[in-house]
Amino acid sequence: MAGTPSTSRSSVTDRPYVLLSCATSLDGYLDDASAQRLLLSNEADLDRVDEVRAGCDAILVGAGTVRRDDPRLLVRSARRRAARLARGLSASPTKVTVTGCGDLDPAARFFTTGEADRIVYCASPAAEQTGQRLAGRATVVDAGERVDPAWALADLAGRGVERLMVEGGANVLGQFLTAGLADELHLVVAPFFVGDRRAPRFVGDGTFPWHPGRRARLVETRQIGDVVLLRYALSDRCAAD
Numbered sequence: 001m002a003g004t005p006s007t008s009r010s011s012v013t014d015r016p017y018v019l020l021s022c023a024t025s026l027d028g029y030l031d032d033a034s035a036q037r038l039l040l041s042n043e044a045d046l047d048r049v050d051e052v053r054a055g056c057d058a059i060l061v062g063a064g065t066v067r068r069d070d071p072r073l074l075v076r077s078a079r080r081r082a083a084r085l086a087r088g089l090s091a092s093p094t095k096v097t098v099t100g101c102g103d104l105d106p107a108a109r110f111f112t113t114g115e116a117d118r119i120v121y122c123a124s125p126a127a128e129q130t131g132q133r134l135a136g137r138a139t140v141v142d143a144g145e146r147v148d149p150a151w152a153l154a155d156l157a158g159r160g161v162e163r164l165m166v167e168g169g170a171n172v173l174g175q176f177l178t179a180g181l182a183d184e185l186h187l188v189v190a191p192f193f194v195g196d197r198r199a200p201r202f203v204g205d206g207t208f209p210w211h212p213g214r215r216a217r218l219v220e221t222r223q224i225g226d227v228v229l230l231r232y233a234l235s236d237r238c239a240a241d
Helices: 043-054 063-069 078-086 124-133 149-158 170-178
Strands: 017-024 058-062 094-099 118-122 139-142 163-166 184-189 217-224 227-233
Touching: 017 043, 017 170, 043 078, 043 217, 043 227, 058 063, 058 170, 063 094, 094 149, 118 124, 118 149, 124 139, 149 170, 163 170
Parallel strands: 017 163, 017 184, 058 094, 058 163, 094 118, 118 139
Antiparallel strands: 184 227, 217 227
8 A cells, every 4th residue: 555645736747638538418417316327328439438548548437436337447449458558558547546435345347357557546544444455456545634636646647647537427527627637528418318316417516617707618529329529628738639
C-alpha cells in the first residue's frame, strides 16, 4: 500500500489529459432504478468507446460503479489489444477506482479480468483494511482523509499516465466537472426517456465552470445509429479534430 499524500492540489501541467465519457437518456439519466443495468448505447457506439479506451493509458470509475455494474473495463477488440501490445503496452489500460469506505469485492471483474494494473485510491480510514482485502489484486493508495481527484490525477501522472478516461458514475463525473479537471466530454444521447427521479442523473447539483456566461465548446456531433455523440472541449488542451 502506498503512502499518505503530501499535497492536495494539481495543476493542468502535472495531470493527465482527462476525457469524460458517458451515455444518457433524453432526460439526462445514466441508468434506471432497476437492478439490471440499462443499455443506453448500441453496438456501433460501444465499438467507438472501445477505440477510445484503446487510446488511453488508464480508465477510472467510482467504487459504486464497480459494485453496481461489475465492469471489466477491458479493450474488447483483438486487433486493438494486439496494437497496444505491439507498442509495448498492456492489452488494456490500467484500471483505476476511488473509494471512501473501501467496500470492494476482490472477486469483482474489475480485479479478476485482464492483465492490466489496478489502482485503488482509498480514503485513509479504510486504506489499511482495503489494502489487506485486495492484496495481490490491486495497488491500494492511501489518498488522505478524503480522496481528492486533483491529487489522484497528480499521482497517476507520476505513474506515467498521460491520458485518462473517466467512465462514471454520476458522483465521480460531477467531481471532475465541478473541480474543472476535465479536458473533454463525450456525451452520447439515447433516443428514449427514463422518467424516474430515483434513477441516477448525469450530474447532480453543483457549481460548474461552464454556465450561461461560459459555454463549453462543441467540437463534434456524430450520429451513430440511433444515438448521437456530442463531443465538447472543456479546456484548451482539447483539439477540434
